[in-house]
Amino acid sequence: MPRWSEIAGRLRGLGGLRALVSRRRPDAELLEELESTLLLGDVGVTATERILEAVRRSPDEPANALRRELLQALGGGAPLVRAAAGPTVTLAVGVNGTGKTTTLGKLAHRYRAEGRQVILVAADTFRAAAAEQLEVWARRTGAGFVGGSPGQDPAAVAYDGVEAALRRGLDDALVDTAGRLATEHNLMAELRKIHRSVGRAVSGAPHEVLLILDAGFGQNAVAQARRFTEAVAVTGLVLTKLDGISRGGAVVGIASELNLPVKLVGTGEGVSDLEPFDPEAYVDALLDTPDTAR
Amino acid sequence: MFESLTQRLTASFARLRKKGQLSEADVVEALREVRVALLEADVNLRVVQGLVARIREEATGQAVLQSLSPTQSVIRIVHEALKETLGGVSTRPPLSGQDLTVWMLMGLQGAGKTTAAAKLGLLLTREGRRPLLVAADRQRPAAIRQLELLGQRVGVPVFAGSETDDALAVARGVAVQARRLGRDVAIVDTAGRLSIDAALMAELRAVKQVLAPRAMILVVDAMTGQAAVEVAQQFRDEVGLDGVILTKLDGDARAGAALSMRSAVGCPIYWASTGEKPEALEVFHPERMASRILGMGDVLTLIERAQAAVDPAEVRRVEQRLRQGTLTMDDFLDQLRQVRRMGPIGDLLKMIPGLNRVLPKGTSIDEHALVEVEAIIQSMTVRERQHPEVIDASRRRRIARGSGTSVQAVNRLLKQFEDLRRLMKSQKGARRPGVGPIGPFGPRLP
Numbered sequence A: 001m002p003r004w005s006e007i008a009g010r011l012r013g014l015g016g017l018r019a020l021v022s023r024r025r026p027d028a029e030l031l032e033e034l035e036s037t038l039l040l041g042d043v044g045v046t047a048t049e050r051i052l053e054a055v056r057r058s059p060d061e062p063a064n065a066l067r068r069e070l071l072q073a074l075g076g077g078a079p080l081v082r083a084a085a086g087p088t089v090t091l092a093v094g095v096n097g098t099g100k101t102t103t104l105g106k107l108a109h110r111y112r113a114e115g116r117q118v119i120l121v122a123a124d125t126f127r128a129a130a131a132e133q134l135e136v137w138a139r140r141t142g143a144g145f146v147g148g149s150p151g152q153d154p155a156a157v158a159y160d161g162v163e164a165a166l167r168r169g170l171d172d173a174l175v176d177t178a179g180r181l182a183t184e185h186n187l188m189a190e191l192r193k194i195h196r197s198v199g200r201a202v203s204g205a206p207h208e209v210l211l212i213l214d215a216g217f218g219q220n221a222v223a224q225a226r227r228f229t230e231a232v233a234v235t236g237l238v239l240t241k242l243d244g245i246s247r248g249g250a251v252v253g254i255a256s257e258l259n260l261p262v263k264l265v266g267t268g269e270g271v272s273d274l275e276p277f278d279p280e281a282y283v284d285a286l287l288d289t290p291d292t293a294r
Numbered sequence B: 001m002f003e004s005l006t007q008r009l010t011a012s013f014a015r016l017r018k019k020g021q022l023s024e025a026d027v028v029e030a031l032r033e034v035r036v037a038l039l040e041a042d043v044n045l046r047v048v049q050g051l052v053a054r055i056r057e058e059a060t061g062q063a064v065l066q067s068l069s070p071t072q073s074v075i076r077i078v079h080e081a082l083k084e085t086l087g088g089v090s091t092r093p094p095l096s097g098q099d100l101t102v103w104m105l106m107g108l109q110g111a112g113k114t115t116a117a118a119k120l121g122l123l124l125t126r127e128g129r130r131p132l133l134v135a136a137d138r139q140r141p142a143a144i145r146q147l148e149l150l151g152q153r154v155g156v157p158v159f160a161g162s163e164t165d166d167a168l169a170v171a172r173g174v175a176v177q178a179r180r181l182g183r184d185v186a187i188v189d190t191a192g193r194l195s196i197d198a199a200l201m202a203e204l205r206a207v208k209q210v211l212a213p214r215a216m217i218l219v220v221d222a223m224t225g226q227a228a229v230e231v232a233q234q235f236r237d238e239v240g241l242d243g244v245i246l247t248k249l250d251g252d253a254r255a256g257a258a259l260s261m262r263s264a265v266g267c268p269i270y271w272a273s274t275g276e277k278p279e280a281l282e283v284f285h286p287e288r289m290a291s292r293i294l295g296m297g298d299v300l301t302l303i304e305r306a307q308a309a310v311d312p313a314e315v316r317r318v319e320q321r322l323r324q325g326t327l328t329m330d331d332f333l334d335q336l337r338q339v340r341r342m343g344p345i346g347d348l349l350k351m352i353p354g355l356n357r358v359l360p361k362g363t364s365i366d367e368h369a370l371v372e373v374e375a376i377i378q379s380m381t382v383r384e385r386q387h388p389e390v391i392d393a394s395r396r397r398r399i400a401r402g403s404g405t406s407v408q409a410v411n412r413l414l415k416q417f418e419d420l421r422r423l424m425k426s427q428k429g430a431r432r433p434g435v436g437p438i439g440p441f442g443p444r445l446p
Ligand SMILES: Nc1nc2c(ncn2[C@@H]2O[C@H](COP(=O)(O)OP(=O)(O)O)[C@@H](O)[C@H]2O)c(=O)[nH]1
Pocket: A094, A095, A096, A097, A098, A099, A100, A101, A102, A103, A179, A212, A240, A241, A242, A243, A244, A265, A266, A267, A268, A269, A273, B109, B110, B140, B192, B194
């Protein structure tokens, strides 16, 4: 079970970048090196150009300027929102396979460890065995479980689950949704409907709408994130699979363009592989993205 | 957002042209746009650098400098280079004649292996093979159940061993099970794993040793970023890699990973997965992929889908009725269904080059409206469908109720239908060649 700090540490000092970054002025060689690093970290051309321009202009040492720019774009972490009264409702949304179900499972574990009463709600009635997958997480974490039958209206299942949390006086309802590509008009409409129906069951819900992003994704993640935020009021980002070799740099552009905080990171498949986002550690790891592809 | 490469190149050349003749340096300058386009498509940086160097060599030749449309010349050169890199004709993994063929699927978590396994099962069944799906993902909760359900759906048996079996134990049972069920191809779904996870990579090697697969197939998400190359190289070096299935191509990712696979990893792309339905597995077309990576639309796929969805005899029949002005609501419904069979309308529009630019930003196609039209027509009697002019106010109310829509919606459809008939009548005599299935209805659908 690798901790995020360990992962960041493992990567530290990989490239020749660190030596270059200690230079006092941003010369051409340094800027080119920085550009490659950011591009290979999936930061993308647009965000990279903007950041490098700021570094070039800054009177500060490039290393400091760069860190500051990245941290500013990421906008610091943010705590998870709690409902003032009644159950806190969290909705996980995102593209297929990014880790929505797993993230909610891990979140349930975390909340259970804090002594809360949690229910996992399987509003993914589309993918084969999606409900069973979440149910396994419920058993693992001692959370309650509500699921529908295959093909049932996911908004109705979400409503039932959240309503059950309210009725039973539970602390948290974690609602899992089916993966969807944001280009699918009707599936995005379905997502809006789930969002609305959760709000009908508990006023003010959902309190958190977490967009789950796969660290392995490249620039299409930006377009996906944009459309998800257009469809529902996303409140925060979760970056998963940071235990792999990808750093998920697209999140830099996403966080700054959409003004959304990264709230959690996923670092494995185990129950406790979910941590609060640490922008400093993340920036370190990003700047040490290995460059081995030839 | 991304503007098409064509646009950017044109702007770049126009700027440079102002100075008079194009110089070699000008072309090099314009090639920056090519670099940006490739990076935005998630082609690996090192691959981009190699490609741009190669394109530069060709593009700085006299032909481009003197051509009237340097944009077109450069695009052609870039397109050719990509196509070549992506490989020629599409290939597929080998099948043995008599003995059991084993194909193993592997990849990162969430890439789409299980779905791909079921799709291959269906594909092979349709080709007259007798496939067996093997559930060797013993890691992810309910992964076995997912494969079993998908197997049921596509009518392919699933071998899952006993509950406590690990991947290796399942692998050991495959040959016997395949013989017992008379199966000739085993498609093995394995757990998602990180290429840097030594223990799980060792497991994969062990499973491979037991099964002696004809093909080790890496399943790669079309949205994958820069690391696609390194991940694939690691799978190749650690366990061996023969080819790739690229998934989630029904989204709008430009899938630069495809290019990286060929040029940096050196393996072919067997199939492209384009949806969640079991049928959504397409042969990989390098030519189309090149266009997609450059953001230039995908007309060929569009045409192919149209051909698959549309019955030519039917087209001729409708064309005739259109010309005679005797079109009925039933014809209208048929056409609608044919268009819908080609996939989500939004997808179709995206495949048309340049259309993203012409359509107002944020245009979205309301699939629901099409469903509504279908419901309305289905609520009409046979006579009403043949002679829509008999539909009076009370009939309209009944149809609205029956279809769960509103009288306004019924009115709108009838009006559109009437307009269409009138338009066609006014053009009677004037032969309109090539009125295809989308032609008359496309722009008029609500
Ligand atoms: N290595 C790693 N795998 C993860 C992480 N989060 C999720 N996964 C895996 O990614 C795959 C897809 O996850 P799942 O939760 O089913 O995705 P969903 O389709 O978005 O619900 C599963 O195999 C998970 O175990 C993570 O942080 N690290």
